[in-house]
Amino acid sequence: MKRFMRNGCATGLVLLALLVVSVLTARLGLYPFLARQAPVATDTLVIEGWLSDPVLAQLDSWLATNAIKRIYTTGGPLETGSYLIAWTNYADLTRARLIQLGYDQRYELTAVPAPKVRRDRTRESARALRAVWPLERGAFNLVSEGPHTRRSWRAFQQVFGDGVEVGSIALVPEAYDARDWWTCSEGLRTVLTETFGYIYDRLFGAP
Template sequence: MSYFFGLVVRRERWTLSLRGTLLASFLIVVLAFTAFWRAYPFLAVNHPIHGDVLVLEGWVPIYTLNQVADAFRNGHYSKLLIIRTFDVDERKSREMQATLVNRGLPATSVETVYHPAVRKDRTYHAALAAKNWLGDHERPLGSIDVVTVGSHARRSRLLFQKAFGKTAAVGIIPLDDAAYDSQHWWRTSEGVREVIGESIAYVYARFFFAWN
C-alpha cells in the first residue's frame, strides 16, 4: 500500500522477536567464547611426522633451544637446519648452533641456512631457502618437521607446505613460549598481542597470500 502519491510505501518484514533476539545473542556469545578459548590450541598445533630433517626457524629465542635439542633427539633426526632470516644477526646464529652442540647434538648434524633479505612473507621465503638447500644437497624430501614458537606453529606449517608443495609432507612442533602463560594468554599484554596477531596473520596466509 502506498501513500502520498506513491512516495511512501508500506511493507511487511520479518524481524526477530525478543526471544529470538536473546537466543541469537546467546549463540554469538557462545561462539565468541569458544573461539577465544580455543585460539591458542588451534594456533599451536603439534603434529610431527618424524622425517629425516628438522627445520628450526632461526628467530626463536635462545631459551627455547633446550626444547629443540630434546625434539631432535626424541625424533631421531639426522639433520637440523637453522633458517637464519634477515633480522637475525650472524652472532645469534653462531650462538644458536654452539648452544645446540653443547646440548649434545653432533656438530655435523647442525647447519645454518641464510636466505636473502626479504622483509615481507619471511616464513614463506625461509621455507623456500630450506627447500633449496635440501635440493642442492640431494637430501630426500619425503617429509620434514618444522619447529617454531607456540602460536606461530599453524601458520609455519601452512607456509612451509605451500613452499614445498608435493615434494614433501610437513610436520610441525611448537615450542613453549616463556613470554606468557599459554593456558591463560589473555591475562598478559604479550599473550594478547601474540595470539591475536598470529590469528590475523594466519587468516591472511590462509586466504589472501599469493603463492609463488
C-alpha cells in the same frame, strides 16, 4: 513498539549467545589450532632461527626420544646487534647456538640463511631451504613457537609442495601460560595477531 522491543531483545540474546560460543571456542580451540603439534616420521628437523634461548632449550627433551640425524636452521638477517657479533642472520646464529649446546657432536648441522625481504619472511626462508634441499629427503619436522607454528608450517608446506611431507613441532612460549593465554596481555596480543595473520594469509597470501 512492543513487537520492536521483543525483536530487539531476541536479537540481543542471539548476539550474546553467539559471543559466548565464540569466546568458548576461542578459549578451548584457538590456541591448539594455531600451535599445530603434528610431527611426522623423519630423521630431519628444520628450526626457525628466531626462537629464543629458553624456547629452543625445550627441544632437548623431544630429541631424547626421537631418532634425529640432521638439523637445518633458517632465518634472514638479524634486526638488531649484527655488528656486535660474528653472525649476521638468524640461521647462522642459531647453528652457532646449537654448537655451543653440543649438538654438533650428535647431529649434522646446516645453516640456510635467507635474503632480506620486507614481507613473507617465513616463506622466503622456506624458498631458501627448498633451493638446497636434497631430492631424496622426503620429509622433515618444522620447529616453531606456539601459535606461530601453523602459519610457518603452511608456508613451508606450500613452498615444498606435495613431494615433501612437512610435520610441525610447536614449542611452548616463555612469555605467557599457553593454557591461559587470554588472561595475559602478551598471550592475548600474540594469539590474536597470529589469528588475523592466518586469516589474511588464507584470503590474500599465496595459495
